[in-house]
Amino acid sequence: MDAILVKGNGPLRGRIPIAGAKNACLGLMPATLLSEEPLTLTNVPRLSDIATMSHLLESLGTEVQALNEGRVIVTSSHEIANDRADYDIVRKMRASFHVLGPLLARHGHAVVSLPGGCAIGARPVNFHLEGLQALGAEMELKDGYVHASAPKGLKGARHRLPFASVGATENILMAATLARGTTILENAAREPEIVDLVKCLRAMGAQIEGEGSETLTIEGVDRLHGTTHRVVADRIEMGTYMLAPVITHGEVELVGGSIELLGSFVEKLHEAGVDVTPTNEGIRVKRAAERIRAVDVRTEVFPGFPTDLQAQMMALMCTAEGSCALEETIFENRFMHAPELIRMGAKIDVHGNTATVTGVERLKGAPVMATDLRASVSLILAALAAEGETLVSRVYHLDRGYERVEEKLGACGALIERVAA
Numbered sequence: 001m002d003a004i005l006v007k008g009n010g011p012l013r014g015r016i017p018i019a020g021a022k023n024a025c026l027g028l029m030p031a032t033l034l035s036e037e038p039l040t041l042t043n044v045p046r047l048s049d050i051a052t053m054s055h056l057l058e059s060l061g062t063e064v065q066a067l068n069e070g071r072v073i074v075t076s077s078h079e080i081a082n083d084r085a086d087y088d089i090v091r092k093m094r095a096s097f098h099v100l101g102p103l104l105a106r107h108g109h110a111v112v113s114l115p116g117g118c119a120i121g122a123r124p125v126n127f128h129l130e131g132l133q134a135l136g137a138e139m140e141l142k143d144g145y146v147h148a149s150a151p152k153g154l155k156g157a158r159h160r161l162p163f164a165s166v167g168a169t170e171n172i173l174m175a176a177t178l179a180r181g182t183t184i185l186e187n188a189a190r191e192p193e194i195v196d197l198v199k200c201l202r203a204m205g206a207q208i209e210g211e212g213s214e215t216l217t218i219e220g221v222d223r224l225h226g227t228t229h230r231v232v233a234d235r236i237e238m239g240t241y242m243l244a245p246v247i248t249h250g251e252v253e254l255v256g257g258s259i260e261l262l263g264s265f266v267e268k269l270h271e272a273g274v275d276v277t278p279t280n281e282g283i284r285v286k287r288a289a290e291r292i293r294a295v296d297v298r299t300e301v302f303p304g305f306p307t308d309l310q311a312q313m314m315a316l317m318c319t320a321e322g323s324c325a326l327e328e329t330i331f332e333n334r335f336m337h338a339p340e341l342i343r344m345g346a347k348i349d350v351h352g353n354t355a356t357v358t359g360v361e362r363l364k365g366a367p368v369m370a371t372d373l374r375a376s377v378s379l380i381l382a383a384l385a386a387e388g389e390t391l392v393s394r395v396y397h398l399d400r401g402y403e404r405v406e407e408k409l410g411a412c413g414a415l416i417e418r419v420a421a
C-alpha cells in the first residue's frame with residue numbers, strides 16, 4: 001500500500017494549477033442518465049472517485065469514454081440497460097446515491113444500495129428519499145437496497161429540505177427536471193457545485209431558476225438533450241493548497257483559482273494574518289505577518305466555512321499564536337485527524353463537536369495514518385511545516401480527492417514522495 005513521505009524543508013514557492021472540482025463532477029456525471037444524448041464534461045479531475053462513478057454508470061448501461069488523459073469524459077446513456085446500483089460500488093463512495101433521482105425520473109424505476117455509514121459520521125439519506133417521495137416516488141427498503149418507482153412518472157411539488165443537504169439537493173433537482181409540472185425546492189443547498197449542476201442541466205434544456213439561493217424552482221420538461229460542460233474549479237483543492245505557502249512561510253499562485261468560490265474561508269484567512277490577492281490567472285497567497293494568529297472557526301453550509309477545509313485549517317492553527325476553537329457542525333465525527341496531529345506535537349483537546357487548539361512553535365515529523373480524504377491532506381500540510389520526516393500511510397484516501405499531490409507540491413519545492421509502505 002502506498003504511503004507519502006514528507007521532509008519539512010521550509011518555504012514553498014511557485015504555481016499550483018487547480019483541477020476541476022471532484023464534488024461538482026460527481027454531481028454532474030449522473031445527469032447523463034437524464035438524456036439519451038451524450039453529455040461531455042471537460043476539466044475533469046483525474047481521481048479514483050471519478051473512476052468509481054464511471055464504473056457505476058457503465059454498470060447501468062452508460063458508455064463512458066475518457067479522452068485527453070481523462071480530462072474529458074464523454075458519457076452516453078442511450079438506454080438504461082440496468083436500473084440496479086450494487087452495494088459493491090455504492091459502498092465505496094456515497095455520491096453513488098446520486099444516480100437514484102435521474103434513474104427514477106427517466107426510467108421510472110431504480111434499485112440503489114443504501115450507502116451505509118462512513119468514517120466521518122452516519123450520513124443517512126432520508127432527505128433524498130423524502131424529497132423524491134414528495135415528487136410522487138414510491139419507496140421500499142429491502143435487504144439494504146432502496147427500491148424506488150414512479151410508474152406514472154414524477155410530479156412536481158413544493159418541498160422543504162429539513163437541512164440544506166448538498167447531495168439531497170442534487171438528487172431531487174435532477175429528478176425534478178423531468179417531472180410533470182413545477183417543483184419548488186426550499187432550503188436548497190447553495191454550494192458552487194449546485195450552481196455548476198444547474199448550469200449544466202440548463203444547457204441540457206432544463207428549466208431551473210434560483211441557483212445559488214435557498215429556493216430552486218424547476219419547471220419539468222419532457223426530455224433533455226446532450227451538451228458539453230466545463231467542470232467548475234475545485235474550491236476545496238484550492239483552499240487546501242492556499243494553506244501550503246502559509247504554513248511554510250512561502251508564496252504560491254493558484255492558477256485557475258477564484259476567491260468567489262471560497263465564501264467565508266478567505267475572511268478567516270485574512271483574520272489569521274494571510275494575504276490573498278487576485279491575479280490575472282488566479283490568486284496569490286502568502287503570510288501578511290511573521291506569526292499566524294489563532295482564529296475560531298465554525299463549519300457551516302456555503303458561504304460559511306466549509307467542513308471539507310476544517311482539517312486543513314486545524315493543521316494551520318497547530319502552529320498559530322494563541323488558542324482557538326474549531327467547531328464542526330456538519331458531520332458528527334470529523335476530528336480523526338486530531339490524534340494524528342497530536343502525534344506530531346500539536347496541542348489539541350476535543351470535546352464533543354469542538355476542538356480547542358493551542359499553537360506550538362514547531363510540529364515534529366512522525367509516522368501518522370490518514371483516516372479520511374481531508375484528514376489525510378491536513379497531515380501532509382502539517383508535515384510540510386514540521387521538523388524532520390513524516391510518513392503518512394493509507395494514502396488511498398488522498399487519491400480519492402487530490403490529483404498528483406506530490407507533483408503539485410513538489411513543483412513548489414516540497415520534499416515529498418510516494419513510497420511503498
Ligand code: UD1
Binds near residue numbers: 163331
Ligand atoms: C457533500 C460533499 C462533501 C461535503 C458535504 C458538506 C459530495 C460528493 N460530497 O456531501 O464533500 O463534506 O457535501 O458540504 O459532494 N444528512 C442527513 N440526511 C440526508 C442527507 C444528509 O441527515 O439525507 C446529513 C449528513 O449526515 C450530514 C449533513 O446532513 O451531517 C450534510 O450532508 P450533505 O450536505 O448531504 O453532504 P453530502 O452531500 O453527503
